[in-house]
Amino acid sequence: MKPFLSVRGLRSGYAGGVVLGGVDLDLERGGTVAVLGRNGVGKTTLISTVMGFVRPYEGSVTVDGREIAGARVDVIARAGVGVVPQGRRVFAPLTVAEHLAIASRGPARGPWTRARILDLLPRLGERLGHRGDELSGGEQQMLAIARALLGNPRLLLLDEPSDGLAPAIVSHVGEVIREVSAQGMTVVLVEQNLGLALSVAQQVAVMQKGLIVHQAACADFASRPDDRRRLLGVD
Incomplete structure (x- = not known):
């Protein structure tokens, strides 16, 4: 069976410089992979290239057999890819209701x-105006997730969703990721919080210097402290 997401030989960067040096990654339909690595290894560039924010120099990205590498962001979104970007990118002047209305445009x-998203994220329902x-940082993160889900993606990309959040909010983010995964959504999670990553993903992919250098089931990675120290510098 072909993987739902297949990345092959993906090279990209900025202004001619190379950040991704040839990334390969496969993910089955409904699976969740946590992309781990130290700062500056190319994790955000990987998300940005898959989503079309950064154009690849070469390589292939297919979603359910459809090639999307180098396509416009709107084309990639219509192919079923959604993103929760690093930094949330919430529009300061717009209300929560207005954010949701814009994300809900179209049939x-x-x-x-x-309604379903406000049931999943009830705090947003209390803050519609x-x-x-x-909004607090946690509320902004929930709004960014809600905005992505309203596009009904089949593949959801999340870039550092726990960044700057209190532990209780991080736990809630984890609950949301597990819920959307349980509903069959395929998820790529870029994350520095190892506890969150291992609690929601089935597999990990560790990046170093623009390449994925290690892949493993989460249970195996969690049981191997030597690998975690060698690859991530953490216990």
């Missing part, structure tokens, strides 16, 4: 409706 395309710059 209903899947199970993730406004608040502007983006009136």
